[in-house]
Amino acid sequence: MKTEVAEDPQQVSTIHLQLGLPLVFIISQQATYEADRRTAEWVAWRLLGKAGVLLLSRDSVDMDIPQHANVAFRRAEKEVPVEFLVLNDVDLIVSYVENNMYIEEIQEDEDGVQKGPDLAIQDDEVAETVYRDRKRPLPLELTVELTQETFNSTVTTSDSLVLFYATWHAVSMAFLQSYIDVAIKLKGTSTILLTRINCADWSDVCSKQNVTAFPAVKLYKEGESPVSYEGMLGTKDLLKFVQLNRISCPVNIASIQEAEKYLCGELYKDLLSFTSVSVLGLFSPAMTSAKEHFREVGKQLRGSVITGVYSEDDVWILSNKYAAPLPAMLLARPREGRIESVPLATAPVQEMVQILANAPLEAFPEITVENLPAYLRLQRPLLILFSDGSINPQYRNTTLALVRQKQLDSFTPCWLNLKNTPVGRGILKAYFGHLPPLPQLLLVNLHSGGQVYAFPSAQSITEQNLILWLKKLEAGLENPITILSDQEWKPPLPAFDFLSMMDAPTSQAPTKKVEECMKEAEGQETAEQPQGGKSATRRLPTEMLRIKHWNRSNWPKEAAEEPSQLHREL
Template sequence: MAFLQSYIDLAIKLKGTSTILLTRINCADWSDVCTKQNVTEFPVVKMYKKGKNPVSYAGMLGTEDLLKFIQLNRISCPVNITSVREAEEYLSGELYKDLISYASVSILGLFSPNMTIAKEDFIEAGKYLKGYVVTGIYSEDDVSILSNKYTATLPALLLARHKEGKIESIPIANTHAQDIVQIITNSLLETFPEITVENLPTYLRLQKPLFILFSDDSINPEHKKAILTLVKGKHLDLFTPCWLNLKNTPVGRGILQAYFGVLPPTPLLVVVNLHSGGQVFAFPSDQAITEQNLLLWLKKLEAGLESHITILPAQEWKPPLPAYNFLRMMDAAASSHHPARKDPECMKETVVQENDKEQHEDRSANRKEPTETLRIKRWNRSNVFKAEKSFRHDNKEL
């Protein structure tokens, strides 16, 4: 029932918001409704607006993530910007300042009026990312004012990072919609993020070894400075540099115990491969975490001179018990017949949670395994530490 509680908490946060109505449908009772809406897994959240196609939510099933999705869906994306002044307000965050807490990065596409195909690709990408990021488009005759100011070669994306107060440009000539989606998605990632249960899947999609610093509490500023210096020097391009606060994310203690057998003292820096082999390498605890020491250690890793502290076992991800075999249950449900019932009527802007009660309760019990969270398969050093270019080209999935 974990997700149901998140949904209840969401309803409490949105209490008094007259434009949004939250409802819940049990697909075991309303099978015809769920079938019409192409619901094939549980739970699922969909948003309905009058005159528009329903939008499915595919993010983390937590209260804050759901709230962000709903709030960012209040505006149509990409937003059509009609003047340079409005564009500047958009980039500064003033135009949608009530959404800044949900979207720390705003994307503005710049196009000449005759760049029809490029605009169509950007619009398609903006629609795909609706609910996850704010996008806008400017394509007026005076677009050169903005392109000159921000040193952008048209067509281009302007990325406004509101927390840092920075605006950067990315050229997108001959870039298709799916590639624009990837560019925008990557731009939302932090350089040195704090890893949490919620954001871990996003960074795992990069398919790079984790270069992760475990800390009891807030990160030491000197350690952060040393690692960010390595990032700036592109010494960590083949890794995902990150850190984990054991106070905020206690599951990290279980992860460390899986790596070391006992809970070691922190701060502690490890490299965990995400593709192959399952090797875990630990930075020597008797050395200070400085730029120079980290560089020497990375060179030893590259040369194969460091020994791993453990290899995480490769295991098949099977249901632990027949009761957890959700795929079999779904197949059985699809072949059975349920009597039709009258569709429930939903007014206003509606967010609907559809679930199968028994399956949902079972799923909530089958949650995260610390060892498996950072599980990896096999590591070939020659593939990890060689061509950065080919490494990037192999990882273009969302």
Template structure:
């Protein structure tokens, strides 16, 4: 046994010791299915038996099987079967785990060649692991033992600070006059000593350069210098349109005579640029011709967003003075940057209503993920908040694919996650298998009906979102074979449940398993841990040292739990701080329902 000495390796080895020494098959190796649980991560070795030498071939297979005990499964293929199509020039074959049905054929002259095949492979894997560990150690040395990649990046670029001359600097004195100059001002509130702020500042300036020809005014506030403005206390008779800023960096969209709008998306160039462009359009857009309606529904709102499909909502009313128009307009303002909204009235609205067999007033919702199907239709409720909630519900995908970008918005729903992890496809067969799994999950939602309202059925493609690998490993303590289905983020408890690997993922079976979890008949496979990030050493706990040196001063507060998700230079980091209140130590590894991005206060 050449695996590292660990509980998992020992358990796997003992399971292999219980497997049949030699299995005999009468079909071609390419038709033999990969091993089932619990041997799915085990290589398969095929030897061929001829009718004339069957007894000797079986003895040879048995001898090799003893030498491969704990390393691989050995199968003896009988060539007299018409199903065996392997040419006679080959006398052995093997299949590696995770390679689907791919089989490699060999012509061996010595049994030791098979052993060398697996030992060389393990040696290569060990060398790759050692190289990876060395790279990690080198990265750790770049910035001491804090292991803070963001701070390290800022530290390394400290001599190349971004040029901030392209943005307007807001102060307590010029705030109101600057905001009044433009219909839309985007303001970044930052701290120079905050690593995330400085990392995001470069992206903010890049967006500023992209919007140089637009009417959008890009600005920034150094909250280390203008503390009164960031605290929303300028001393001016004019009100400040936002609450005190306590998380950094924070981006606000400011319009004259309107409350500030928070940007709650990814801290990256593309996400911020897209949000600002969508926010700069009128909400709702008044559409007066059929051509304008077609353009609104089918064309990109800006050339820069070609290829991007936004969510859309279209309100239909008999007249511009209809009571529902004001409700729709208020909801549209709250959706700026996230949903394009349009307004139809008079004859055009009547025509649309007749074509789609709906009664006015009504709202059509066009989710970005829905294609060539009838859009959901909503009636007008009694309040903008209720209409806003209905629109967001209609935009929600029934089986969303989770990504780094959309995870916070789905977690904010407060539902338990029924989460399917699928691996990257290596061939057409793997692609069809993943598609079939997603269809089964869709069947769970449809078959479960109202019972599934408390759950958010979703999936993660680990090829497109490799961060999910560490998430899955942290859920269960080790990496299970894929696909893996887990139930997590239950509203009232921290347990994590894993769907039994011995059962296929099928809609009826999953629903029965969920019922067993609800009845308390299933044991949890893991727990959501406390993701606090304490200082690695006592002498790094600077706030504690300050409290000890100045006992009469106000108690220093440490940032609440933070989450960092790396991907394409985009960072999500979260923390909350409440004045005179200690941070909650029971937060989960994902952001909670609050929408703060990062805190250094």
């Protein structure tokens, strides 16, 4: 962000004005430049979060600046002219800005009328939330406020969840409400201490903890590296993160009986409401390298998925039962009564991370604004049913049957309830030009060409009809109802690019492939058989459960070669 300007203050545009904050210009000239720059820095620190501070060069501005003026003050409102002032020290400048802001707040309270932005047309929902709830009292006493003196002693003596925030930051203040909601839900039950530190007051502490963006949440446990929360900024996902971190992952499973309880969900019944899948790594005692790689992946994904390790001499019993050649991992979905196996002998570490990260995703989810990014990251066309309410159980059963048969591996089958997610109406109007009859089954190819296809409304959605329709699409025998534009919709300023801020960076894992795993697997093929009998282990295709990609050459010729941009209306 620029800190020095050489133009008419009335024409300067910064993010502060767009956030409704005033601008303070320290008027400088060549002879006193260094002193003026230091003054601007002091004022900026004192007014952090309250106003923007810029250095204005008197010598370079093509306008008349009063000779004795050393400060210019510009309010956020466009119609108000710039004020030129004579304020001879930092305290006077800070007092002037704070007193003007205070008068505006008092005036609003006395009138009893909200003179802020029109909440009905607010473009920034975060700012709207903060503005609407600015006078809502929060029970901050449910969390411990940390300072530079108490931070280290707290996080080293107890399992602590720390919220790093800034009181001048709108997203921080909106998320603080969710953080307090989590504290309310966990009151008297959690072994994890919920704390917070205001980085506007204790910036040194936040810098030492590598906090470079707000808000940030980190979990500190004795003897372990801090774990950063990378989920959605809401109560539900944060509560899940806290609850799943009550146990140390990966969990060491001690016996076959305990492993079976783990897989069916009995071992951690109280956590079933927070996760739909449990992952169990199977390794022979000699597979130390593969086991360590799996442990490292499990640590990276703590708080998002439960992982466990079984590595006893009788591991072959589970290997044979679930047709999982060692090393392998089992993905257990207790609610659905399904256990899937994934071979790890040829899987690079990064692929293992991706499989585990995608493991909590449902086979046939209801798409919402919150979970859509997770499913879009699969980079597969959406096979999406738009419904005005709950979907027909027959269609759900049809879809799940095709999923079990692996007929839909190239797609992301899902549905959208217009009553829960009203934006779906606007999406349908954009596709059809009007709101079509519901339910409506579409295939939306967001990542390669942007085509949108509609299932024939005259046909019933059966397994046979759905498979035949998808084969016609693959052969290029159907025409799309529309092709999404590849126009890129960028935010007006980088600071408004909230979607990129929400996208958690891909976990950094070792890049080398687990060659040791392959060698160990080959060496164990015969050694792990039960005594006195033929091997009951059945080899499965190594590509099992790998994500297949739609063959782009099968799309119609008019499809664009480059991937289309994410359809922003979704």
